[in-house]
Amino acid sequence: AFRSSFEGVEELQDDEGMVEEALQGNGLQFLRHSVVGSQHFHQEEYFIRRIHVLLTSFVTNMTQKVRELRNHGDEVAREVMLRMGDQNIPPLTKRRDFEELMKLVGNVYMQDPHGLNLSLAYWAPEEQTLPSSSAAIRRGPSFSKVKQRQVTLQKFVYICSDLLPAPLFPSLMHLLTGLSNTQSSAHHCFNFLKANSPSLECTFLIRWW
Numbered sequence: 001a002f003r004s005s006f007e008g009v010e011e012l013q014d015d016e017g018m019v020e021e022a023l024q025g026n027g028l029q030f031l032r033h034s035v036v037g038s039q040h041f042h043q044e045e046y047f048i049r050r051i052h053v054l055l056t057s058f059v060t061n062m063t064q065k066v067r068e069l070r071n072h073g074d075e076v077a078r079e080v081m082l083r084m085g086d087q088n089i090p091p092l093t094k095r096r097d098f099e100e101l102m103k104l105v106g107n108v109y110m111q112d113p114h115g116l117n118l119s120l121a122y123w124a125p126e127e128q129t130l131p132s133s134s135a136a137i138r139r140g141p142s143f144s145k146v147k148q149r150q151v152t153l154q155k156f157v158y159i160c161s162d163l164l165p166a167p168l169f170p171s172l173m174h175l176l177t178g179l180s181n182t183q184s185s186a187h188h189c190f191n192f193l194k195a196n197s198p199s200l201e202c203t204f205l206i207r208w209w
Helices: 002-006 016-024 027-035 045-061 063-084 097-109 118-122 133-139 141-161 166-178 183-195 200-207
Strands: none
Touching: 016 027, 016 063, 027 045, 027 097, 045 063, 045 097, 045 118, 045 141, 063 097, 063 141, 063 166, 097 166, 118 141, 118 183, 141 166
16 A cells, blocks of 8 residues: 555645555555565665655655644654653554654665665755755756756755654654765764764864764
């Protein structure tokens, strides 16, 4: 169900119903455990590229849905923190789609045996923000489209990390570990963490990370 719902994710920009149906069917968990979790997944370049297109298309075309998942993830995290101090509260049974999404992205890029460097798609180089209108015209519409896609993917990383509740932190670390699996992507991840450190103390720790 998940595969059929997301097969043409580029055409699903205005049809969140099918996306929601896939999420309710535990599609993210299925992809993480049964597809990406397969011992043969990272051996096949085709499968890696296919899942990469699937995830990046979802993030760039369904930005509102991603934000909804983040908001719901925050609500679940707050409930988790409330339950930490009271054993009389029943266990939480709500879905954790945002955590699953971060873990899935991390798992996909955790290994790169073919040297594809696909994780770089999530890091827009610091000096290459969106080009001016004149530069975009000179380089053509295809360049602008690719650049906008890369900026949207990096915004996804910001959404995942901005004011993150404590229970979601392990999933964020898993995501960033996967997205820093090459020397170039690790450099971008380092700069991202350094630029978004809330204090000088945190910046000092990151320098030794």
